[in-house]
Amino acid sequence: MMKLHIYDTREAASEAAAALIAETVQALPAPVLGLATGGTFVGVYAELVRLARTSGIDFSRATTFNLDEYAGLPRLHPQSYYSYMVTHLFGPLGLRPEQCHLPDGSAPDPADECARYDALLAQAGRIDLQLLGIGHNGHIGFNEPDHALRSGTHVVELKPETREANARFFASPEEVPTQALTMGIGSILQARAIALVAFGADKADILARALAGPITTDCPASLLQTHGDVRVFADAAAAAGLGALTR
């Protein structure tokens, strides 16, 4: 089942998404969160940190698993997803290192690292709430459009459009890594609940394809239509193509 939460502004949508994360953490004795990075989540995490401070939400029982990480970047590279998470969430919330998991993009053997990550996920048992952004080509995590998709954590070749979109965070486009480690579609779809967040007119077409188009590996986010509990948090600009779904 898909539930749409559409707001006039991205700030209002970010507040609603952050409130859902906070509720999940408060409701469960040992919450497991699946986390995403990217421009979309900067405001969501800022709001979550604000909520945690004002409402005293206890994150000490939470465990987190990030979706993905660039391959070949040192953990502490300013553009690594590890650095992003420390800056925007782990640091401000004071999470302990052992609570927070990301694939290690600098691991000498990426295949081993993917297996290690899947073993950790299996040990955690389930993800209670998986956060997802969406790429302009329909990727979720770094599961790029392809004729087939993988279930578990794997190394992926980033598409030129993904490298271009993410070049805004790097000093030059050539510095954007060509590969990443990403959780697979199987792991994402096993989450108990999923929150898909999308902002801006540039996401309108792909959001409509993902939510109302055919289910196809050409648009990995369309597989979310097969999941029983997906909540979509969008601003009005990103939701502009949803037409019939919103009525």
Ligand code: F6R
């Ligand atoms: C990031 C991730 C990606 C992004 C997507 C949208 O961890 O998994 O799928 O969510 O590329 O990125 P932004 O939010 O920068 O538009």
